[in-house]
Amino acid sequence: MAAAALDNANPTILSASQLPTRQKRSAPRNGPDCRYSDLIFAKPSYLSRPFLQDDDIRYQDDTAAAVPWSRLGAGSGAADEDRLSAEPIDEQEIYDLISNITDPEHPVSLGQLSVVNLPDIHITPSPALGVPSPNTIVHVTVELTPTVTHCSLATVLGLGVRVRLEQVLPPNYRVEVICKENSHSQDDQVNKQLSDKERVAAALENDSLRSVLDKMLESCIEN
Amino acid sequence: MASSSSANVVPLQSLKPDLHERAWASIPHPSLPLIATAHGKNVTVFSLSTLSFHSALADGHARSVRSVAWKPGLPPHELCLVTGSFDSSAGVWRWAKGGDGDDDGGDDLGQDMTRSAADGDSARAGGDWDFNLVLEGHDSEIKGCAFSPSGTYLATCSRDKSIWIWEDIASAESEDDWETIAVLNEHEGDVKAVAWCPDVPGRNSVGRRYYSVDVLASASYDNTARIWREDSDGEWVCVAVLEGHQGTVWGVEWEPRPKEDAFPRLMTFSADGTIRVWTLQQEEDSAVADGSAMPQGLGGIPSTMRRSFKEEWKCTAVLPKVHDKDVYSASWSAASGLVASTGSDGAIALYKEDSDGVTEPQAGSEDNDPNDAPGSTHDDQTAGGPQWRLLTTVPNAHGPYEINHITWCKRYDAGSTRRGEEEMLVTTGDDGVVQSWQVDIASP
Numbered sequence: 001m002a003a004a005a006l007d008n009a010n011p012t013i014l015s016a017s018q019l020p021t022r023q024k025r026s027a028p029r030n031g032p033d034c035r036y037s038d039l040i041f042a043k044p045s046y047l048s049r050p051f052l053q054d055d056d057i058r059y060q061d062d063t064a065a066a067v068p069w070s071r072l073g074a075g076s077g078a079a080d081e082d083r084l085s086a087e088p089i090d091e092q093e094i095y096d097l098i099s100n101i102t103d104p105e106h107p108v109s110l111g112q113l114s115v116v117n118l119p120d121i122h123i124t125p126s127p128a129l130g131v132p133s134p135n136t137i138v139h140v141t142v143e144l145t146p147t148v149t150h151c152s153l154a155t156v157l158g159l160g161v162r163v164r165l166e167q168v169l170p171p172n173y174r175v176e177v178i179c180k181e182n183s184h185s186q187d188d189q190v191n192k193q194l195s196d197k198e199r200v201a202a203a204l205e206n207d208s209l210r211s212v213l214d215k216m217l218e219s220c221i222e223n
Numbered sequence: 224m225a226s227s228s229s230a231n232v233v234p235l236q237s238l239k240p241d242l243h244e245r246a247w248a249s250i251p252h253p254s255l256p257l258i259a260t261a262h263g264k265n266v267t268v269f270s271l272s273t274l275s276f277h278s279a280l281a282d283g284h285a286r287s288v289r290s291v292a293w294k295p296g297l298p299p300h301e302l303c304l305v306t307g308s309f310d311s312s313a314g315v316w317r318w319a320k321g322g323d324g325d326d327d328g329g330d331d332l333g334q335d336m337t338r339s340a341a342d343g344d345s346a347r348a349g350g351d352w353d354f355n356l357v358l359e360g361h362d363s364e365i366k367g368c369a370f371s372p373s374g375t376y377l378a379t380c381s382r383d384k385s386i387w388i389w390e391d392i393a394s395a396e397s398e399d400d401w402e403t404i405a406v407l408n409e410h411e412g413d414v415k416a417v418a419w420c421p422d423v424p425g426r427n428s429v430g431r432r433y434y435s436v437d438v439l440a441s442a443s444y445d446n447t448a449r450i451w452r453e454d455s456d457g458e459w460v461c462v463a464v465l466e467g468h469q470g471t472v473w474g475v476e477w478e479p480r481p482k483e484d485a486f487p488r489l490m491t492f493s494a495d496g497t498i499r500v501w502t503l504q505q506e507e508d509s510a511v512a513d514g515s516a517m518p519q520g521l522g523g524i525p526s527t528m529r530r531s532f533k534e535e536w537k538c539t540a541v542l543p544k545v546h547d548k549d550v551y552s553a554s555w556s557a558a559s560g561l562v563a564s565t566g567s568d569g570a571i572a573l574y575k576e577d578s579d580g581v582t583e584p585q586a587g588s589e590d591n592d593p594n595d596a597p598g599s600t601h602d603d604q605t606a607g608g609p610q611w612r613l614l615t616t617v618p619n620a621h622g623p624y625e626i627n628h629i630t631w632c633k634r635y636d637a638g639s640t641r642r643g644e645e646e647m648l649v650t651t652g653d654d655g656v657v658q659s660w661q662v663d664i665a666s667p
Contacts, residue, residue, distance in 0.1 A: 135619040137568060171654070172623030174548075174567065195494070196444070196471065197549070197567070197625070198289070198415070201245070202309045202364045202382070205286045 011106060011113055011147045019099060019111050020118040022092055088127040089169070094140060095121055097168055098161050102219045104153055104212055109219065115144055115157060120180060138173045140165065143180040154179055154186075158194040159203060160216045230561075230573050230614035235638065235647065235659040239275040242267060242655035247288070248552075249651045251632035252302075253295045258632060258649060259304055260657050261288040266306055271635040274659065280316050283354045284308035290367045290416075296374040301396060304352070305377060307365035313358040313379050315399050320350040356399040360387055360406075366415050367474075371437045372422035376404070378439055380414035386441055386451070388459060405459040407451060412444030416474040424484045429505055430462075433532065440489055442472035448491045448501075450534060462534040465501050470494030473550060479557035482578075489536070490562065492550040498564055498574075500540040500611075543613040545572040556631045558646050559664070561614070565626040565650060571617040573662070577610050614664075621652035634659075 095118045099111025110116045120143035125132060132138050142161055146154040158177040165175040178191045193199055203209050238258075246262035249269075256271035259280075266280040266288055286309035294303035302318035362383035369378050377389040386407040393400035420426050420438035427436065434452040439459075442448050448465040471494040478487040486505060492498045546566040553564040562574045620626060628651040636659075639645045648660040 135623050137623065170623065192444075192471070198366065199382070199413070201287065205309055 011108075013106075013108050014112045014114060016112070020092065020095060088129075088131045089123070089138075089173075090127040091118060091121040091123060094123070094142070094165065097220070098142065098164050100220045101160050101164060102216050103147075104156055104160075104216055110157065110161070113147055115147060116142065116161065117145065120145070132172070134170065134172055136172055139176065140169070140173055141176045141178065143178055145180045145183045149183065149185050154190050155193055156209070156212060156216075158190060159200065159209075160213055162194060162200060163204065163213060164217055164220060229665050230575075231663040231665070232571060232573060232615055232617050232648065233661045233663065234620075235636075235661050236274060238269040238649075238657040238659065242657070244655050245653045246627065246651045246655050246657060248290055248628040249630060249649050249657050250291050250293060251630060251649070252293050255299065255302075256633070256635035256643075257302075258657075259291045259293065260651060261291050261306070262655060264288060264308075266291055266304065268304075269657065271632065272637075274636050278318075278350075278352060280304065280306065280314075280352045280354075283314045283316070284310050284312065286310040286364075289365065292368045292370050292377070294370050294374050294377075295372065297396065303396075305358075305368050305370070307368035307379055309364040311359070311361045311363055311365060311381070313361075313365055313368055313377075314354055315356040315358065315401070316352045317355050317397060317399075318350055319353045356401065358387075358389060358401055360403060361385065366413060367417050369417045369419055371419045371439075373437075376419075376437060377401070378417040378419065378441075380417045380441060382413040384408065384410050384412060384414060384443075386410075386414055386417060386439070388439070405453075407441075407459055407461070409449065409461050410441065410443040410445055410447070412446075412471075414441050414443050415471065416442045418475045418477055420477050420487055421479055423479075423481060423487060425481045425486045428484060429486045429503060430534065434462075440475040440477065442475045442491060444471045446470060446472060446493075448472050448475050448489070450489075450536065452534075454532070460532065462532060463536045465489070465491065465536050465538070467499060467538050468493040468495050468497065470496075470549075474552060476553055476555050479555055480560070488539070490553060490555055492553045492564060492566075494549045496544060496546050496548055496550060496566075498542040498550055498553055498562070499538050500542070501536045502539040504535040504537055540576075540611055542574050542611045545613060545616055546570065551626065552628045552630075554630045554648070556646060558631075558644075561631075561662070561664075562611070563629050563631065563648050563662075565620070565629040567625045569619055569621055569624055569626055569652075571620045571626070571629065571648070571650065571660070573614040573616070574611045575614050577612060617660075620650055620660075621654050621656055621658065624652045624654040624656075626650050626652045 095111070095116065098116050099109055101110045102108070103110060103113055103115070106113065122141040124139045125136070144154070144158055144161065146157060158179070162175050162177045165173070169175065177194045179187045181187065242260065242262045244263045246260050249258050249260040251258045251271070257268055257277060258271055259266050259268045264284050264287055268277045268279070269275060270277040283306060288306045288308050290307040292305045294305065297303060300320070304316045306314040306316065308314070358379065361379065361381040364382045365379050366382065367380045370376070375390060378386055379389070380386045387403055388405040388407070389401045390404050391399060392402050418440050420440070426438065430452065434454055437453065439451040440448060441451065446466070446468050449461050450463040450465070451459055452462050453459050468491065472491050473494065474492055476490045478490070481487045486503045489501045490498060491501065542562065546564065546568050548567045550564055550566040552566070553562055555562050560576060564572045564574070630649050631646050632649055633643055634645040634647045635642050646662065648662060650658045650660065
């Protein structure tokens with residue numbers, strides 16, 4: 001990938017101290033992956049009770065098994081609510097999840113290259129409104145600024161960002177990755193590809209693309 | 224005047240077991256109580272009698288299976304399933320009955336096949352799936368596959384922008400010998416889905432002078448849908464381009480049972496969040512041929528015949544907007560005429576077409592160009608066409624997950640009082656859940 005001619009041989013690189021961070025870091029954690037695993041791997045509450053008919057004795061075992069999973073459902077405990085409401089996912093958090101992605105051409109991060117910028121991350125409904133319910137669809141829009149206007153890697157960059165966020169965000173978060181207006185000569189084409197779920201799914205099964213993406217995302221996991 | 228029926232969509236139960244990975248689509252068998260779900264690199268077939276596992280098609284594809292199609296018209300003891308995969312190939316699978324079943328009567332075989340494996344005397348005694356043949360030719364992911372109503376043709380479509388039409392020319396049903404009879408290349412983007420016009424009387428009412436009976440529709444990443452027919456020289460040609468959607472057209476669905484033997488209408492659903500209904504303009508004289516819109520390759524046809532080769536399809540309705548982003552799937556019931564849709568917002572929506580006195584007088588004036596109607600500003604909005612009403616919506620039908628597919632199918636489970644007649648909805652989601660829903664319509 002980083003072969004003969006780089007699309008941008010001499011990009012502007014910010015040092016780590018110039019990147020946006022929270023004033024005060026929250027308690028250290030092993031990595032963002034762990035944080036949402038409860039949400040990600042939780043069996044949704046709707047799979048348990050209401051779908052079972054009274055005459056469906058056979059599935060009662062399933063119901064019993066499903067109870068431990070129902071923590072996020074209507075009847076979840078107050079402790080869980082508190083834990084969740086402590087901190088909604090905000091723009092800075094999204095930024096932290098993706099700014100460490102390594103550029104496929106340069107050994108520096110997308111944050112350092114200013115491909116991802118904090119003001120270009122938008123969340124609706126706003127995290128200021130508190131923690132959304134597990135079924136509220138939250139739209140996260142990330143506008144990318146590719147390093148050069150003709151950058152052929154814009155699609156790969158966008159794919160990396162989308163994949164990273166979809167891996168770690170809860171299932172009610174919908175990720176949209178677009179090129180910042182006028183930042184790229186083929187905006188519409190790239191945006192359309194990145195929003196096509198079927199194309200994204202197929203791309204992830206492409207071995208060569210997958211290895212490029214894995215390399216880009218390595219730096220996020222290690223952190 | 225307008226009937227004010229209300230509707231309730233109530234969850235029944237999910238088909239067991241959960242698949243625990245993204246499932247793309249669940250396709251009911253045309254006549255047997257079976258439904259096939261594409262998920263990961265595999266297909267799981269569920270029994271609609273027990274709403275549980277029947278059999279699995281595994282180890283056939285190197286990448287995800289995106290679509291499946293049952294071959295119609297087979298005797299009840301034979302099953303044939305085609306899988307379309309991201310590995311660029313389509314697979315032809317046939318059900319092979321178990322070793323001790325050879326001297327069973329035909330009726331028994333039919334029973335065995337639809338019985339869930341767990342239900343049988345011993346699991347798998349009923350048989351298993353054989354991966355009979357790989358159909359190769361597409362350059363990239365196959366997104367859709369569909370059999371023509373008679374089972375004669377199979378259409379596959381791909382990211383390579385092409386549609387291939389295949390015919391099984393083997394002398395015996397069990398021997399697979401498939402031949403490519405056409406490659407259609409006119410779409411300018413991925414072809415997302417294909418669907419054949421159902422075999423209803425209205426299908427024969429238009430165009431039979433120039434075309435054979437089968438009609439194929441396709442949906443594409445290029446924001447259009449297209450209609451394809453086979454001319455008298457055996458060439459498959461594009462007879463109409465349906466333009467209007469502002470985003471990828473995810474799929475096409477034919478009207479399963481048109482009224483008064485009209486030619487079936489076509490429903491398209493898109494990433495632009497809308498669902499449109501298109502009607503073939505049947506009046507012979509009103510269509511003015513536009514030579515520039517002729518399908519390619521017809522240069523030798525005398526100009527007096529040319530206009531016949533293009534069909535005029537008009538958008539005659541846009542369903543009430545519910546989904547704010549992609550509509551991934553919509554299904555049109557043959558029994559009730561109701562339409563159900565779903566998409567990335569995880570909601571189910573149910574629509575009804577008003578067919579009472581309000582719209583009856585317009586039946587006679589359908590030939591008028593609806594675009595001439597006063598006050599009509601959009602070329603796709605019709606003032607006089609039949610109108611659709613939203614009956615109900617179910618938000619978060621799979622919790623927070625996206626829903627990739629919705630279909631009507633017959634109920635065969637013990638909970639139904641009219642097994643084999645009553646209809647239910649089945650949704651398939653990113654959560655790997657295949658969920659059945661009871662639909663109650665209360666008419667006053």
